[in-house]
Amino acid sequence: MSRPVLSVRNITKSFGGIKAVQGVSFDVAPGEVLGLIGPNGSGKSTLFNCVLGQYRPDSGEVLVNGRKVGGQRACDLNKMGVGRTFQQLSVFPGMSVLDNILLAGQEHKGSMLSRLFGPRDAGLTGEAEKMIEFFRLGHLRDTLAGALSYGQQKLVDAAMAFMAGPTLVLLDEPAGGVNLTMLGALKDRLIAYNRDHGTSFVVIEHNMEFVMSLCTRIIVLAEGRIIAEGAPEEVRSNQMVIDAYLGG
Amino acid sequence: MARFRYPALVLLGLAALILAPRGEGNYIIFIFTSWLTYSIAAMGLNLTLGYSGQISLAQASFMGIGAYITALLTLAGLPWIVGMLAAVAATFVVGLALGFPALRVKGHFLAFVTLAFNTLFFLVARNEDWLTGGNYGLSGMPRPNLIFASTMKNLPFYYFTLGVFVVAAALMWWIVHSPWGRAFKGLRENPVRAESLGVDTTRLTLLAFAIGSAYGGLAGALVSPLVQYIDPGSFALGISLKILLMVVVGGAGYFYGPMLGAAIVILLPEVLRFTEGYYLMIYATAVIVLMVFSPRGLMGLGERLWHRLTRPARQVRADMAGGAQL
Numbered sequence: 001m002s003r004p005v006l007s008v009r010n011i012t013k014s015f016g017g018i019k020a021v022q023g024v025s026f027d028v029a030p031g032e033v034l035g036l037i038g039p040n041g042s043g044k045s046t047l048f049n050c051v052l053g054q055y056r057p058d059s060g061e062v063l064v065n066g067r068k069v070g071g072q073r074a075c076d077l078n079k080m081g082v083g084r085t086f087q088q089l090s091v092f093p094g095m096s097v098l099d100n101i102l103l104a105g106q107e108h109k110g111s112m113l114s115r116l117f118g119p120r121d122a123g124l125t126g127e128a129e130k131m132i133e134f135f136r137l138g139h140l141r142d143t144l145a146g147a148l149s150y151g152q153q154k155l156v157d158a159a160m161a162f163m164a165g166p167t168l169v170l171l172d173e174p175a176g177g178v179n180l181t182m183l184g185a186l187k188d189r190l191i192a193y194n195r196d197h198g199t200s201f202v203v204i205e206h207n208m209e210f211v212m213s214l215c216t217r218i219i220v221l222a223e224g225r226i227i228a229e230g231a232p233e234e235v236r237s238n239q240m241v242i243d244a245y246l247g248g
Numbered sequence: 249m250a251r252f253r254y255p256a257l258v259l260l261g262l263a264a265l266i267l268a269p270r271g272e273g274n275y276i277i278f279i280f281t282s283w284l285t286y287s288i289a290a291m292g293l294n295l296t297l298g299y300s301g302q303i304s305l306a307q308a309s310f311m312g313i314g315a316y317i318t319a320l321l322t323l324a325g326l327p328w329i330v331g332m333l334a335a336v337a338a339t340f341v342v343g344l345a346l347g348f349p350a351l352r353v354k355g356h357f358l359a360f361v362t363l364a365f366n367t368l369f370f371l372v373a374r375n376e377d378w379l380t381g382g383n384y385g386l387s388g389m390p391r392p393n394l395i396f397a398s399t400m401k402n403l404p405f406y407y408f409t410l411g412v413f414v415v416a417a418a419l420m421w422w423i424v425h426s427p428w429g430r431a432f433k434g435l436r437e438n439p440v441r442a443e444s445l446g447v448d449t450t451r452l453t454l455l456a457f458a459i460g461s462a463y464g465g466l467a468g469a470l471v472s473p474l475v476q477y478i479d480p481g482s483f484a485l486g487i488s489l490k491i492l493l494m495v496v497v498g499g500a501g502y503f504y505g506p507m508l509g510a511a512i513v514i515l516l517p518e519v520l521r522f523t524e525g526y527y528l529m530i531y532a533t534a535v536i537v538l539m540v541f542s543p544r545g546l547m548g549l550g551e552r553l554w555h556r557l558t559r560p561a562r563q564v565r566a567d568m569a570g571g572a573q574l
Contacts, residue, residue, distance in 0.1 A: 073443065073448075073450075074440075074443040074444045075443050075444075075445075075446050075447055075448050075449070078443075078444060078445060078446040079446050083444075084444050086440075086441065086444075090438060090440070090441040090444075091438070091441070092433065092434055092437040092438055092441070092442075093437060094433065094437055094501075095430070095433060095434075095437065099430055099433075102427075102430060103427075103430050103431065103434050103442070103445060103447070104445045106427040106430065106431070107431070107445065107446035107447050107448070108446055112451070115426065115427040115428060115431075116423070116426050116427070116428050117426075118426075118427070120425055120426060120427070121427075122427045160441075160445060163445075164445070164446060
């Protein structure tokens, strides 16, 4: 079996007396789309932040492509091949769609000095245009990102996360606030990207329909622990999951 | 043809700057030279504040550091170019150091940190009279001696300042249109997102301060031979606020904003002087009205008017321009 892209080993994180995450372990294989679901307060976001290095876990470790991470700055983690999207809209509203995508890729090209003295687009326009076309935003290439609809900004956000060619992308509630038509487009593009590039995803999502149709494996958290794990169909019919969601 | 429109406009502007002081008296030439000098300082602050989103109320102190270094070195007999290079290097380093608080505090807290720095500089310049001349300041600084001409007279010194201004503006244009410029804008608009995309926001914040401050130092290196007398009051907090006003009135984050803003702040009071005692009131009211109706400054106002003139009144929603593709 090939080396996991992400290994989370026995992570525990407490805030005062509250144990937000308790001994959670899982691996993400290359090309896998893993869903992380659970009711509010189940520890999803804390776990996400531990993986992204924003929280230092009390115990346990996180490995990305076999390298231990923890305490890294977000920019260093990104250079290790980890992309992410945010729960809230997270584009650069005063910049065009093209500039948003160029910015997402330029820091991975050359040195700091070559980015000052080299070409204005860091030699990335062709690649950026391909990414824009892939997300079907070609007609909005030169439009300010802030002038786009909410769903289109979510697509730009996703395109930015993929621009540097990451091996792992963490998607934080990608479906939040997106209308049904746009949601279908977003899911379609994510599936296509995963199929074409073999990038692994970890998806935190409340929209069950979205997560069940996007992910190949799902982990369910409740009160900081994993209560179920498996294929979407198995998880959907698991009594513990039903109880956790319905408060049974 | 559209491709040549922008360079043609720039050349036209440059021609206007070359012709502007012709036939004018010493005072008007002095005002024009002041405008060019303050434009350089405002350009620097525009990079720190307008492009990178880091507030600074210390730009006058960097002008002061640059002016004192240039004054001391030229009074010691060194050529202006040496003084200028030392001024730019020193203000770059001090700006880098001042950038560190910006990594921890933002917005009005950062404004207070930089305000404190300006006050600290003022106090040092006033109290360390063995170095700075204290309240009496320094005087008699020579103007640069060029191989082909002297700049002792006001008109040659104006052209000398214009040359420095053009080089500084070209460098700034290069920076803000390079990937660095894009990263600076990313830092301003969404630093958390920028960092998650690999942008080293720590390094960039420090650079925004350092480069912006170096422009302040360069402006100071020109003030010293322009006025030939400097004292701590020339670089007090009020001057920093004046430079901030230039950036905001002209349009923060627009390349030509600081130049336009400096023109308003330096030239408009002169134009309004015929109103005698009322000119400050008229000037202040004009600035208030502008800020209320166009917080993006004159450049923002111009952009809005241009779009209104050149685009159809009822614009199709941008996301529907290509049809309902999604």
